[in-house]
Amino acid sequence: MAEEQQPSQPRREIVTGVPRGARRRPPAHTPARSEISEQTTLGATYVRALMRTQLRSALAALAGLAALMGLLPLAFLLPRSASGALVWVALGLVVYPVMWLVARWYVTRAERNEADFTGLVTDPSDPPGPPTPT
Template identity: 80%
Template sequence: MSEEQQPSPPRREIVTGVPRGARRRPPAHAPARSEISEQTTLGATYVRALMRSQLRAGLGALTVLALVVGALPLVFLLPRAGSSPSVWVVLGVLVYPVMWLIARWYVTRAERNEADFTGLVTDPAEVPGPRPPR
């Protein structure tokens, strides 16, 4: 073969566009965060639902606390219970762990409500990954 018939090396092409997988499509619906910031009816419904769930948790904790601690005077009215030193043990020692458990339940429930709301409001494409240590 002569030099004239040898195929030339293929021409190199450089692609400078964004890879297909990295392109972000616009959401099919407006994220809930924009609904809230624009103060639309739907955004107000989201916020009202969060407030209602937080109020329900708070009223539940208050009800349990009122039933437990509020029933103690009724228990102490009994002839045997009112005259013994167990009244002071119950009031001075046993009430506080019960109050702590109720408070712990409330905080856990409130945090779960907020996490559910945040999951509802954030766009799935914007979910942050783990933060690198500083």
């Protein structure tokens, strides 16, 4: 007896494609970087906000230094016998470290402002690194 031939089943094939997470979708909005480079009203608003935060940080640092320098002459109002050593201690040991701390705070704050701005402006789907020229 001849064996019955069963109808051949279709061969299974695996179809592969780009994983869903790796697909590049167009951004839902225009990236802020293009708004800035095209000098639109929104781009000007972004830049103005960065400048405002940088100015606020600079004015806070200036106010701290002005308060420090404004209070320094009070050391000269003390009686002459106590003021000699106190003035040198104030000038040599207090003023410069405080000025250094205020300057360090300002630089850190300015870098944080710029990093926040960069995070706002860059498109999350762009790879990290320097921007590519267009």
